[in-house]
Amino acid sequence: MSFSGFTMKWITSLLVALPLFLYCQGQKDTVIVITDAAIVIATPNSLAPLGFKVREVDSITMVEKQTQGIDQVLATESAIYLKSYGVGSLSTISFRGMGANHTRLLWNGMVLNSSMNGTIDLTTLPAGLFDRVELQYGNSSLQTGSGGIGGGVQLFSKPDWRKKHSVLVTQEVGSFHSWRGAAKITVGNRQWQSNTSLMYVHQQNDFTFRNVALFGEPQQKQTRAAFQQYGLVQEVHGRFKNNELSLIGWVAWAEREIPPTMISSDNMEGQKDVLLFAAAEWTKHFQLSILQAKSNYKFDKIRYSNALLQLDTASYTHTLSNILTYDLPFKKWRFSARFDNQNQVALSGYYSNGKKRQLINGLFAGATFIPIQPIELLLYLRQELIDNQLSPFLPSFGLNIKLLDKRAHSLAIHGNWHRNYRYPTLNDRYWAAGGNPDLKQEVSMGTEGGIGFSKWLKSGKIAADITGFYLLVDNWILWQPGNFGYWSPENIRKVKSRGLEASLQFDGQKADWRWWFRSNYQFVKATVLESTNGNDLSIGNDLIYTPRHVASGYIRVAFQGWYLSYNHQFTGKRYTTSDNSESLQAFTTGEIIVGKQFLKALKGLDIFVNVKNLWNESYQNIAWRPMPGRAYYGGIRFSWGKDLQQ
Amino acid sequence: MKWKWTILYCCLLGLASCRKEQDTLPETALVSPGSVLVLNEGNYTYGNASVTWYHPDSTAIRQDLFEAVNNRPLGDVAQSMAVINGKGYLVVNNSSKIEVVNLSDFKSVATITGLLSPRYLLPVSSSKAYVTDIYADKIHILDLATQSKVGEIACSGWTEDILLANGKAWVVNYDSSRIEIIDPNTDQKIGSVPVPKSPSSMVSDTLGKLWVLSAGDNLQSIAPTLSRIDPSTQSVEWSQTFPMGAAPTDLNIAPDGQRLYYFDQHIYSLNIADNVLPSVPIINASGRLFYTLGLSPDGGRLYAADAIDYNQRGKVYVYQLPTLQPIDTFASGIIPGYFYFVQ
Numbered sequence: 004m005s006f007s008g009f010t011m012k013w014i015t016s017l018l019v020a021l022p023l024f025l026y027c028q029g030q031k032d033t034v035i036v037i038t039d040a041a042i043v044i045a046t047p048n049s050l051a052p053l054g055f056k057v058r059e060v061d062s063i064t065m066v067e068k069q070t071q072g073i074d075q076v077l078a079t080e081s082a083i084y085l086k087s088y089g090v091g092s093l094s095t096i097s098f099r100g101m102g103a104n105h106t107r108l109l110w111n112g113m114v115l116n117s118s119m120n121g122t123i124d125l126t127t128l129p130a131g132l133f134d135r136v137e138l139q140y141g142n143s144s145l146q147t148g149s150g151g152i153g154g155g156v157q158l159f160s161k162p163d164w165r166k167k168h169s170v171l172v173t174q175e176v177g178s179f180h181s182w183r184g185a186a187k188i189t190v191g192n193r194q195w196q197s198n199t200s201l202m203y204v205h206q207q208n209d210f211t212f213r214n215v216a217l218f219g220e221p222q223q224k225q226t227r228a229a230f231q232q233y234g235l236v237q238e239v240h241g242r243f244k245n246n247e248l249s250l251i252g253w254v255a256w257a258e259r260e261i262p263p264t265m266i267s268s269d270n271m272e273g274q275k276d277v278l279l280f281a282a283a284e285w286t287k288h289f290q291l292s293i294l295q296a297k298s299n300y301k302f303d304k305i306r307y308s309n310a311l312l313q314l315d316t317a318s319y320t321h322t323l324s325n326i327l328t329y330d331l332p333f334k335k336w337r338f339s340a341r342f343d344n345q346n347q348v349a350l351s352g353y354y355s356n357g358k359k360r361q362l363i364n365g366l367f368a369g370a371t372f373i374p375i376q377p378i379e380l381l382l383y384l385r386q387e388l389i390d391n392q393l394s395p396f397l398p399s400f401g402l403n404i405k406l407l408d409k410r411a412h413s414l415a416i417h418g419n420w421h422r423n424y425r426y427p428t429l430n431d432r433y434w435a436a437g438g439n440p441d442l443k444q445e446v447s448m449g450t451e452g453g454i455g456f457s458k459w460l461k462s463g464k465i466a467a468d469i470t471g472f473y474l475l476v477d478n479w480i481l482w483q484p485g486n487f488g489y490w491s492p493e494n495i496r497k498v499k500s501r502g503l504e505a506s507l508q509f510d511g512q513k514a515d516w517r518w519w520f521r522s523n524y525q526f527v528k529a530t531v532l533e534s535t536n537g538n539d540l541s542i543g544n545d546l547i548y549t550p551r552h553v554a555s556g557y558i559r560v561a562f563q564g565w566y567l568s569y570n571h572q573f574t575g576k577r578y579t580t581s582d583n584s585e586s587l588q589a590f591t592t593g594e595i596i597v598g599k600q601f602l603k604a605l606k607g608l609d610i611f612v613n614v615k616n617l618w619n620e621s622y623q624n625i626a627w628r629p630m631p632g633r634a635y636y637g638g639i640r641f642s643w644g645k646d647l648q649q
Numbered sequence: 650m651k652w653k654w655t656i657l658y659c660c661l662l663g664l665a666s667c668r669k670e671q672d673t674l675p676e677t678a679l680v681s682p683g684s685v686l687v688l689n690e691g692n693y694t695y696g697n698a699s700v701t702w703y704h705p706d707s708t709a710i711r712q713d714l715f716e717a718v719n720n721r722p723l724g725d726v727a728q729s730m731a732v733i734n735g736k737g738y739l740v741v742n743n744s745s746k747i748e749v750v751n752l753s754d755f756k757s758v759a760t761i762t763g764l765l766s767p768r769y770l771l772p773v774s775s776s777k778a779y780v781t782d783i784y785a786d787k788i789h790i791l792d793l794a795t796q797s798k799v800g801e802i803a804c805s806g807w808t809e810d811i812l813l814a815n816g817k818a819w820v821v822n823y824d825s826s827r828i829e830i831i832d833p834n835t836d837q838k839i840g841s842v843p844v845p846k847s848p849s850s851m852v853s854d855t856l857g858k859l860w861v862l863s864a865g866d867n868l869q870s871i872a873p874t875l876s877r878i879d880p881s882t883q884s885v886e887w888s889q890t891f892p893m894g895a896a897p898t899d900l901n902i903a904p905d906g907q908r909l910y911y912f913d914q915h916i917y918s919l920n921i922a923d924n925v926l927p928s929v930p931i932i933n934a935s936g937r938l939f940y941t942l943g944l945s946p947d948g949g950r951l952y953a954a955d956a957i958d959y960n961q962r963g964k965v966y967v968y969q970l971p972t973l974q975p976i977d978t979f980a981s982g983i984i985p986g987y988f989y990f991v992q
Contacts, residue, residue, distance in 0.1 A: 216696060216722050216724075217721060218719070218720075218721050218757075264696055264725065266696035266744055267694055267696065267724075267725035267726075267743045267744055267745075268725075268743060268744055268745035268765070311766065311784050312784065313784075435868065436867070436868055481958065483938070483958055495958070534958075536937075536938070536957060536958065537935075538936070538937060538955055538957050538964055540961050540962065541960075541961055547960065579697070580961050580962070580983060581958055581960040581961040582957075582961030582962050584962050585697055626695050626696060626697070627695070627696040
């Protein structure tokens with residue numbers, strides 16, 4: 004990085020931090036901190052996760068990233084660690100020092116994580132297919148099932164009942180032979196709404212990078228990193244009297260070349276992914292209570308090829324889920340009961356008879372209670388039966404105290420204590436060879452506490468929050484070579500994770516100017532406490548690929564149709580070995596978007612330019628996986644629509 | 650209260666944005682006779698293969714020898730090493746290359762490419778070497794004068810250990826469960842010897858006999874086997890099957906060619922005259938995950954490497970022979986997989 008680039012990054016870092024500093028200067032008499040109202044969000048058919056941290060993604064970000072993977076939305080909106088193998092390559096996230104398979108991905112309450120490996124590649128989930136995204140920190144995903152020890156992400160496809168018709172079409176073209184497009188078409192009335200979303204991505208990803216693994220660090224062109232993807236969602240929502248009905252189907256198809264690392268030979272690897280979902284939801288509103296029934300079917304296929312190994316294998320999973328929930332408010336109480344059932348079938352040539360099945364039945368009961376204002380209490384109880392085996396009972400308690408709850412400002416503290424577990428995946432248990440059917444669940448226990456503040460100003464809003472957490476996970480599963488030369492999973496370790504999350508929001512407007520500012524920071528220290536191997540030098544050391552520091556922030560400014568958006572992300576040093584003897588350097592990336600909207604009513608054009616990796620940082624997120632330098636994109640967004648008359 | 654949080658927040662954001670790692674390279678070591686070189690495989694695709702240098706007299710160690718001297722990483726999965734004419738040939742499997750260094754100072758002199766997934770290198774004359782390969786379906790021929798690949802010998806399947814006996818090159822073929830025989834004068838395959846399923850390692854003893862350790866297949870209920878081949882008759886003259894569930898690996902022989910060593914979780918040994926496999930280990934693993942063995946050229950020391958969790962620096966245990974007294978331990982790189990003893 005050049006001196007000037009480094010200086011610019013510093014200036015930008017300061018700029019990101021400065022508004023917070025200035026804000027604090029000006030608010031000396033105000034006791035600071037908690038969270039904005041967004042910390043407690045309840046979807047209509049679930050309990051508000053009082054005492055737990057939940058954050059909704061800004062709708063502008065959803066539009067801004069309409070043609071990109073959902074991972075880009077999450078990286079912009081939070082300080083959780085995004086582990087990406089490159090553009091168009093595998094991408095996963097982890098909360099609070101946990102792994103990708105401790106992160107629950109849900110769509111309309113349905114689990115997206117693969118039953119085979121417990122994770123989902125976020126690159127395969129295009130942001131343009133979803134209407135709303137919610138980040139669930141810690142254990143707040145327990146209502147929908149176990150396993151989200153670190154946290155979860157909820158994606159929603161929801162109708163906008165105000166729409167008569169609307170079209171939003173985005174087309175982008177850019178560096179490295181990149182073409183991306185997305186469209187969303189809505190038609191409806193007060194009874195019916197139809198949403199159709201489409202997207203495509205074509206990227207050659209033939210960027211140039213400095214190969215630091217070779218003598219003289221020559222510039223090389225990335226080869227065999229092409230990625231293409233198509234996605235389609237069709238939603239039909241109806242409401243009549245006190246009933247709501249939704250039928251939703253979506254399909255996403257992706258094909259990618261898997262490039263070699265800087266240091267290894269090209270194995271000519273490739274992957275094709277197909278994801279298919281179909282869901283039916285029915286919601287009945289009684290005078291006070293709500294009953295909801297959902298059925299979902301999920302199919303995914305991953306076909307992996309490796310010309311060197313002469314390998315071309317495919318694995319398939321089918322999951323049928325049924326969910327029944329009932330919510331009842333009663334005086335100061337709100338009760339929720341849920342029964343869910345998942346029938347998972349996975350087919351792979353690496354299973355002993357080619358097929359494995361898992362049946363999960365779950366019962367959830369929860370309540371929120373307001374004994375006296377401003378104290379709010381929450382209780383979650385969950386019991387699962389997995390393949391007819393009773394799993395550990397999972398209770399959680401939450402507490403929210405609204406110290407100040409005025410129109411102009413609010414101040415609240417929250418806290419919780421929770422228990423969770425992650426059941427071993429089908430691969431953990433049955434992979435041939437090496438699967439270990441005797442594995443125990445990873446069991447976690449944790450607590451968190453935080454304070455949040457928000458204040459409405461004449462011209463905007465300021466909000467800030469800070470949350471600390473502590474998490475203990477026993478029976479941590481680790482794959483390592485076993486007696487027969489196969490890698491095999493064992494319950495090896497006990498892991499402790501603790502940390503701090505802070506965020507600041509400052510939105511406002513003056514005359515024709517509007518601005519939005521977000522800043523997020525996470526400190527996490529996840530270390531090994533105990534190991535069954537006496538020589539294990541990982542004890543006391545950080546988990547691999549778990550940065551202690553992650554920060555992100557953005558500033559958006561709009562003026563008379565012009566807008567400018569700057570996104571900044573920092574990812575701290577990551578250790579790549581369990582004894583912390585090797586590490587990858589921290590990196591900082593910036594992105595700028597400048598555009599002009601020509602809008603009248605709900606119709607108009609939006610022309611924009613986007614520069615990614617603005618500081619041209621040469622970095623590796625994963626060891627020896629090159630990332631592209633500065634990249635330029637230009638695009639046009641067309642919108643047209645009409646709302647229903649009030 | 651406000652100020653505390655503010656300062657903490659600003660400081661953390663600022664500090665977090667400027668933290669950079671300063672790497673310091675270890676001092677270069679002179680690879681003198683008596684030195685022990687440990688090739689550390691590193692993790693597959695992580696590109697963290699390395700060489701550890703150790704001297705048993707001074708017990709000094711240097712990590713990352715290749716990178717320290719040459720200012721670039723060794724590559725992905727260091728598999729094995731051979732020394733020919735004062736040059737070290739480091740076979741780097743998943744980088745599809747062989748790094749050639751001056752053994753004395755470890756400075757890079759050449760990189761041999763054009764290979765696919767190389768495993769072991771055997772000099773068959775002063776100017777020629779063979780390299781086995783997992784996926785190439787061939788054995789590569791190297792010209793040692795030009796340090797380049799000049800030819801290949803068709804050989805279907807995963808070829809592994811290779812050694813010279815009776816003037817011929819004998820090659821373990823894991824996939825076809827055969828020991829291939831190649832004439833180094835003509836570079837032609839001239840025969841093969843069937844051995845029990847999945848042969849993985851091979852050594853020759855003081856009598857010129859070849860000992861082959863076959864892994865079997867636990868999933869197909871085929872037990873591992875130790876076999877002895879008489880090169881003159883090109884046939885298996887003795888074999889002994891391990892009990893089902895055993896997983897012996899990494900067959901080694903003492904420099905005098907009299908005593909075999911291998912590990913099956915623990916370390917076992919037998920004399921070449923023994924007709925039965927040992928049932929009692931000579932060294933108990935005691936929770937360690939042994940990954941490779943080595944025997945010093947004077948026959949006085951046994952080196953056993955523990956890869957621990959395969960994602961951290963390994964640990965090497967040094968034992969006196971024949972007393973098996975532990976005399977030293979030292980840290981290696983990630984997944985220590987091969988010992989080379991400099992003479």
